[in-house]
Amino acid sequence: MTEIPKSHPRYASLVARERVADGVKKGFTSTQGLIAQGRGEAFDYLLGEKTTPSAAKATRAAAAMLLLAERPALSVNGNVAALVPQEMVELARALGAPLEVNLFHRTEERVGKIADLLRSLGAKEVLGEWPDAAVPGLDHARAKATRGGIYDADVVLIPLEDGDRCEALVKMGKKVIAVDLNPLSRTSRMATVTIVDNIVRAVPNLTSAVRELSGLSKGDLSKILEDYDNNRILHQAVEEIQAHLEEQFKNT
Amino acid sequence: MTEIPKSHPRYASLVARERVADGVKKGFTSTQGLIAQGRGEAFDYLLGEKTTPSAAKATRAAAAMLLLAERPALSVNGNVAALVPQEMVELARALGAPLEVNLFHRTEERVGKIADLLRSLGAKEVLGEWPDAAVPGLDHARAKATRGGIYDADVVLIPLEDGDRCEALVKMGKKVIAVDLNPLSRTSRMATVTIVDNIVRAVPNLTSAVRELSGLSKGDLSKILEDYDNNRILHQAVEEIQAHLEEQFKNT
Numbered sequence: 192m193t194e195i196p197k198s199h200p201r202y203a204s205l206v207a208r209e210r211v212a213d214g215v216k217k218g219f220t221s222t223q224g225l226i227a228q229g230r231g232e233a234f235d236y237l238l239g240e241k242t243t244p245s246a247a248k249a250t251r252a253a254a255a256m257l258l259l260a261e262r263p264a265l266s267v268n269g270n271v272a273a274l275v276p277q278e279m280v281e282l283a284r285a286l287g288a289p290l291e292v293n294l295f296h297r298t299e300e301r302v303g304k305i306a307d308l309l310r311s312l313g314a315k316e317v318l319g320e321w322p323d324a325a326v327p328g329l330d331h332a333r334a335k336a337t338r339g340g341i342y343d344a345d346v347v348l349i350p351l352e353d354g355d356r357c358e359a360l361v362k363m364g365k366k367v368i369a370v371d372l373n374p375l376s377r378t379s380r381m382a383t384v385t386i387v388d389n390i391v392r393a394v395p396n397l398t399s400a401v402r403e404l405s406g407l408s409k410g411d412l413s414k415i416l417e418d419y420d421n422n423r424i425l426h427q428a429v430e431e432i433q434a435h436l437e438e439q440f441k442n443t
Numbered sequence: 444m445t446e447i448p449k450s451h452p453r454y455a456s457l458v459a460r461e462r463v464a465d466g467v468k469k470g471f472t473s474t475q476g477l478i479a480q481g482r483g484e485a486f487d488y489l490l491g492e493k494t495t496p497s498a499a500k501a502t503r504a505a506a507a508m509l510l511l512a513e514r515p516a517l518s519v520n521g522n523v524a525a526l527v528p529q530e531m532v533e534l535a536r537a538l539g540a541p542l543e544v545n546l547f548h549r550t551e552e553r554v555g556k557i558a559d560l561l562r563s564l565g566a567k568e569v570l571g572e573w574p575d576a577a578v579p580g581l582d583h584a585r586a587k588a589t590r591g592g593i594y595d596a597d598v599v600l601i602p603l604e605d606g607d608r609c610e611a612l613v614k615m616g617k618k619v620i621a622v623d624l625n626p627l628s629r630t631s632r633m634a635t636v637t638i639v640d641n642i643v644r645a646v647p648n649l650t651s652a653v654r655e656l657s658g659l660s661k662g663d664l665s666k667i668l669e670d671y672d673n674n675r676i677l678h679q680a681v682e683e684i685q686a687h688l689e690e691q692f693k694n695t
Contacts, residue, residue: 222467225474225477226484229482229484230482231481234485236625425692439627
């Protein structure tokens with residue numbers, strides 16, 4: 192990777208970019224993943240490249256939902272593998288949940304490389320290489336899922352997922368937690384809980400919240416979810432972007 | 444290129460993406476160009492993927508400025524070459540101005556490929572392959588410029604340019620017209636006239652405006668520029684994004 196000085200004002204953003212470019216070189220991220228990373232950079236810039244209050248609330252709700260789940264599962268695609276592989280392994284460990292590799296532009300080679308990467312980082316259970324079920328309503332390649340993983344999970348975390356797949360999982364009756372920097376995307380609107388935040392911040396924050404809330408009773412966890420309104424959170428995220436735009440325009 | 448049905452709701456955006464991916468394959472766009480394209484997609488989405496009133500005003504001012512110029516020059520980088528090569532050649536023809544290839548990640552091979560592309564599309568004068576001057580204040584590779592082109596131009600069009608180079612050109616006393624989808628970027632703020640629009644719309648619009656205004660007297664053209672306030676235009680662009688966000692949130 193290119194060396195980036197830590198003092199650079201956009202250090203985190205440049206490191207993330209290098210990681211995705213490196214993921215493409217190593218063969219677990221698709222070329223389309225670079226364009227997706229660029230879109231993410233722009234939305235993150237509009238949020239001020241920080242975890243906003245609405246994202247913090249959504250992260251807490253997501254942690255409660257994962258702790259209440261009977262069979263949680265965590266989805267990993269090429270950009271997630273490039274950006275937060277270790278962090279996803281740690282989240283899976285904190286929850287005792289499987290990781291499932293799930294690619295938009297699926298090739299068996301990329302699935303294998305990502306699964307190997309996750310195992311090399313200590314993941315206990317990595318699925319996705321031998322899918323044995325199909326998510327209804329998606330075309331053949333996109334529908335692939337695994338029993339014991341996403342296919343029969345009650346709560347699924349889908350960082351950086353597309354709208355069709357998010358919708359199809361919700362239609363199966365699952366609770367879906369999305370991580371998506373665009374509060375207006377179909378994924379953001381379809382999900383049960385949407386964390387509008389950069390995954391490089393959201394995944395470690397989610398692991399911390401899971402650890403912090405793990406001592407709570409089911410009743411207390413349920414209370415967190417009763418107070419949660421995803422549409423209100425998305426509107427708050429839009430307002431945070433609007434406010435940041437105005438502030439940036441005035442300050443610089 | 445992948446076939447995209449014209450009926451697709453995001454046809455223009457997907458075609459642009461394919462063009463940049465194709466530019467990478469053909470060797471005139473850098474891999475970084477894919478990330479830049481993704482950033483552009485996000486900002487264009489926030490504008491509603493249309494030319495806004497503020498962009499239309501800026502385009503008219505830019506046309507007047509180019510018509511009043513004694514030595515205009517038009518800069519072309521890898522993404523511009525991928526997205527609007529024919530349109531840049533037409534703008535250059537309407538103005539009788541040279542095109543100059545100017546890359547952020549310069550390699551002689553990429554400069555040559557882009558120059559060949561522009562000539563194959565009918566460009567009369569393509570500079571950049573044999574730079575003979577340096578823009579003060581930039582490091583060696585980034586400073587390269589050509590006499591008779593950008594180096595001694597009085598008005599320079601820089602679509603998709605970075606902030607440092609925009610600032611350096613302004614410091615040389617040039618009038619700089621930027622095309623940039625981010626109204627808060629340093630390029631947008633440093634430029635004399637900033638068109639906050641997608642180049643696939645902005646360049647043809649600019650050529651039309653040049654043709655439309657070409658019959659005006661110097662006095663009438665100057666009047667258009669006297670009424671122009673770039674800071675006000677940028678603020679209007681920010682407000683257009685804020686309004687579009689709110690509208691999208693309500694409508695869908």
